[in-house]
Amino acid sequence: MFRRAALSALLFSSLVLVGCGGASDAPPAAQAVPTVRVALVAATASAQEIQAIGTAMWRQETPLGFTSDGQIARILVNEGDIVRRGQLLATLDTTPIVAELSVAQAEARRSQSELKRLDHLYRNGWVTKQRLEAAQASAQVSAAQVQARGFAVQTAQVIAPSSGVVLARLAEPTQVIAKGSPVLVIGETDGGYVIRVPVNDRVAASLTMGEPALVRFEALGATPLQGRIVEIGGRARQTTGTFDVEISLPNAPGLRSGMIGTAILAIAPRGAAPSITLPAIAILSPRAGEGLVYVVDASGTARLRQVTLGNTKDAGVEVLSGVKAGERIVLSGFDKIRNGARVNAVMRTP
Secondary structure (H helix, E strand, O other), X not given: OHHXXXXXXXXXXXXXXXXXXXXXXXXXXXXXXXXEEEEEOOEEEOOEEXXXXXXXXXXXXXXXXXXXXXXXXXXXXXXXXXXXXXXXXEEEOOHHHHHHHHHHHHHHHHHHHHHHHHHHHHHOOOOOHHHXXXXXXXXXXXXXXXXXXXXXXXXXXXXXXXXXXXXXXOOOOOOEEOOOOEEEEEEEHHHOEEEEEEEOHHHHHHOOOOOEEEEEOHHHOOOOEEEEEEEEOOOOOOOOOOEEEEEEEOOOOOOOOOOEEEEEEEEOOOOOOEEEEEOHHHOEEEEOOEEEEEEEOOOOEEXXXXXXXXXXXXXXXXXXXOOOOOOEXXXXXXXXXXXXXXXXXXXXXX
């Protein structure tokens, strides 16, 4: 009987051990692969910010005047007035110009009559060919004089070549003015505003047409205006040795010709080696010029890597070593991953 009880106890113990062993051999539950945002590492030339002070102006500031001498009869606009294309702005006293036109027309009629008479006589052999040619030349001169006087009458007024604003009124009615002397200066709105700033030859050589630039006007507040380089001077000023750079400006409320602004230009020094700048959020435990980043390889595995840090810029933190262009770095989800873990990498949108 003792043997039967011992055998029963041994069988019960074996069953218990088998049951325990079966529970411990069950496979663990599968863990989900975390999704993280990543960015592509790119090497760019290090840029340097240059500030230059200049004056805002209309890109096309046009002086307007008359094509002949005379006395101003009327000026119909004042400084600050808005004008439209084709608008009459000023006129000359046309009395002497019309009189000169009348004289020229009378002389032209006389020359034509003389030419007809001599032509008839030449055909009949009464005058020489040289005399006929002289009459022809005189008639041509008289006709040209009529055209010139007629043009003077037609242009004895100033017409706005474009819509814009009157920037300067340089003369007054009854004033006698020489031909070509400016009477008015208008800023043509078709060309928009620009700011013109002087830069040295090194900066001018580093700039490119169409590059963006920020322009800050204290009179308009702290928010800068976004502009683009539209002209780079082809010759330095003889007095200063600087080159003029024009930056186009949006037609912002309150912007006026003559306002003082500061242009912020980004230039890359010639011969500078490309550098890598990473977003600050990608760098873990930064201290003493070093930090850690997660780099995702081709298989989708995130691995910690030590990097050497440089200067901190507005665009991020400069990285001197540890990563190279073309690699993917993790920007988010650090609490969900560990070194050597598989991740679902989603490229950051611009």
